Amino acid sequence: MKLRTIGCVELNSVAQGMHVADEMIKAAEVKLVMARPICPGRYIVIITGDVGAVKSSVETGCYIGGDMVVDWFVIPSVHPDxxxxxxxxxxxxxxxxxxxxxxxxxxxxxxxxxxxxxxxxxxxxxxxxxxxxxxxxxxxxxxxxxxxxxxxxxxxxxxxxxxxxxxxxxxxxxxxxxxxxxx
Structure with missing residues (x-):
């Protein structure tokens, strides 16, 4: 899978992370790269798509995640490695x-x-x-x-x-x- 734009939302709640992942996918035409728990009790969601869709999806994820969001980003032209x-x-x-x-x-x-x-x-x-x-x-x-x-x-x-x-x-x-x- 060749990715150009990726976005990420990292949360400090597994349950809220799953909810955010679902809402991010529904918010824009993006594909899920990764959605899984990470230690200690955090959850990461990484998506790909065109720049506008990824930005919209990450904004939705940050909004839905609220105070549970630990970190987030959008990288418009991610390095292939x-x-x-x-x-x-x-x-x-x-x-x-x-x-x-x-x-x-x-x-x-x-x-x-x-x-x-x-x-x-x-x-x-x-x-x-x-x-x-x-x-x-x-x-x-x-x-x-x-x-x-x-x-x-x-x-x-x-x-x-x-x-x-x-x-x-x-x-x-x-x-x-x-x-x-x-x-």
Whole structure:
């Protein structure tokens, strides 16, 4: 599935999240990419469609979700590596330098991943959603050291006001044992 525009609403209620997902799909001509619980008791809804439909759907989701909305976004031209990294279907040729950005919400992590991928010659390895992470999320990426450095910096800035970024690091030459755990 080739996606151009994606939108997301992250909520701190599973029940309200399911309601929001249903209303977002009914609000505009969009397709559901992901709707599932994430830890701790949060729920994420990601949809795709044309820009206007996605914006309308996300607005509806934020309105219906009200105080339960933790974070949200619309990315009009998402980088093609974002969804495979989110769904665990990324294939990287090898791991050179390793970059990691850890955020406090899944939505802000996806924003960071998109900005990082757009800014440099890196491969997104994984976007790990909040499951088992006390609500935090992280993205890992690889490439040459200079590209990973610039991409991590751009990813941190790309979060903008959605943040905050909890932590970030670039490991210039990760050990073979760590690389094996990442692939």
């Amino acid at each position: 974002v969804v495979p990294a989110l769904t665990g279907t990324t294939v990287a040729p090898r791991i050179d330098a390793l970059g990691v950005i850890e955020t406090c919400t899944t939505a802000s992590c996806i924003l960071a991943a998109d900005a990082a991928a757009k800014s440099g010659s890196v491969y997104l390895l994984e976007i790990r959603t909040a499951s088992g992470l006390a609500g935090k999320s992280f993205v890992t990426m690889t490439g040459d050291v200079a590209s990973v450095n610039s991409s991590v910096e751009a990813g941190v800035k790309g979060v903008g006001e959605a943040g905050p970024v909890h932590s970030h690091v670039v490991i210039p030459s990760p050990s073979e044992e760590l690389k094996n755990q990442l692939l």
